[in-house]
Amino acid sequence: MRFRVTPYHHNLLMDHQRLSAFYEAISSSARGVTYDLGAGSGVLSYFAAGVSEKVIAVEKDPKIAACASENLSHLENVRVVNQDALEFEFTEPADTIICEMLDTALIDEEQVPVLQRAMDFLKPDGRVIPLGILNAAEPVLMNSDNIIYDERGSDSRSAGPLRVYSRVNFKGNLDDRFRGRLKLRATGPFNGIRITTFTILQDDIICGPTPMMNPPLMIPLGSAEEPGEAEIELSYRMGGGLGSIRAEVL
Numbered sequence: 001m002r003f004r005v006t007p008y009h010h011n012l013l014m015d016h017q018r019l020s021a022f023y024e025a026i027s028s029s030a031r032g033v034t035y036d037l038g039a040g041s042g043v044l045s046y047f048a049a050g051v052s053e054k055v056i057a058v059e060k061d062p063k064i065a066a067c068a069s070e071n072l073s074h075l076e077n078v079r080v081v082n083q084d085a086l087e088f089e090f091t092e093p094a095d096t097i098i099c100e101m102l103d104t105a106l107i108d109e110e111q112v113p114v115l116q117r118a119m120d121f122l123k124p125d126g127r128v129i130p131l132g133i134l135n136a137a138e139p140v141l142m143n144s145d146n147i148i149y150d151e152r153g154s155d156s157r158s159a160g161p162l163r164v165y166s167r168v169n170f171k172g173n174l175d176d177r178f179r180g181r182l183k184l185r186a187t188g189p190f191n192g193i194r195i196t197t198f199t200i201l202q203d204d205i206i207c208g209p210t211p212m213m214n215p216p217l218m219i220p221l222g223s224a225e226e227p228g229e230a231e232i233e234l235s236y237r238m239g240g241g242l243g244s245i246r247a248e249v250l
C-alpha cells in the first residue's frame with residue numbers, strides 16, 4: 001500500500017527499525033477503542049485498525065492530517081481528527097493509547113504533556129504504546145559549544161560508560177520535570193554528556209535510537225574535565241524544549 005506523506009513523514013516511514021518495533025507492539029497489545037495521538041501519516045493507526053474495534057487518529061498538522069485521512073479512507077473503523085491532542089475532547093474511554101511524539105529524553109516534543117492529559121481517559125486496564133522510556137548518559141568529548149543532536153554519530157567521542165539515570169513510565173504519575181544527579185565515570189577527559197534514550201514498546205521490546213527516533217543528544221558542560229568519577233546536576237522539562245536543559249558539574 002502506498003501512503004501520501006510529507007518529506008519528514010516519508011523519512012519516518014522509511015525507518016524500518018522504528019516501524020517494525022511499533023508494528024510488533026501494536027499487533028500484540030492494541031485492542032478495543034484505540035486513540036493514536038500524533039498520528040502523522042496514519043501508519044500506526046493502519047497497524048492498529050486490524051486489531052482494534054475502532055481507531056481515532058489525532059494529528060495537529062493539517063497537511064499531514066489530510067494525507068492520513070486519504071491514506072486511511074478505505075478503513076471503516078478509523079477516523080482522522082485534525083486537532084491538537086492537548087485540546088482534543090475524548091468522547092469515550094480508551095482501551096489503548098498510542099502516542100509517538102518521542103524525542104530524546106522527551107524534552108523537545110509534547111509526548112509528556114499530551115499523555116498527562118490523555119491518561120484521564122484511559123480505562124484502568126487500558127494500555128499505552130509505548131510503555132515508556134529509559135534514559136542513559138555518558139561523558140563525552142564534544143566539538144560544539146551548543147546543545148546538539150549527534151545525528152551522524154561522529155560529533156563526539158565517548159569518554160566513559162553509559163549509565164541509565166531515569167525511567168519514565170507513561171502509565172504512571174507523569175511529572176514533566178526532571179532534576180537529578182548523574183554519577184558518571186570518565187575514563188578520559190570530557191567536556192559534555194551524551195544522552196541516549198531507549199523506547200520500551202512493551203515489556204519484551206526495547207528499541208534504541210533508530211534513524212528517525214531519538215538521536216543521541218549532546219550537552220556541553222562549559223568546562224574541560226579530568227578523568228575520574230564525576231557528579232553532574234541535570235535538569236530539564238519534558239515538552240519544555242532544549243532551552244529548558246541545565247547541566248552543571250558539581
Ligand SMILES: C[S@@+](CC[C@H](N)C(=O)[O-])C[C@H]1O[C@@H](n2cnc3c(N)ncnc32)[C@H](O)[C@@H]1O
Binds near residue numbers: 085100
Ligand atoms: C514523530 S511524528 C510520528 C508520526 C506517526 N505517529 C508515525 O509514527 O509515523 C509525531 C507527529 O505528532 C504530531 N504532533 C506533535 N504534537 C502534537 C500535538 N500536540 N497534537 C497532535 N499531534 C501532534 C506531529 O505533527 C507529527 O506528525
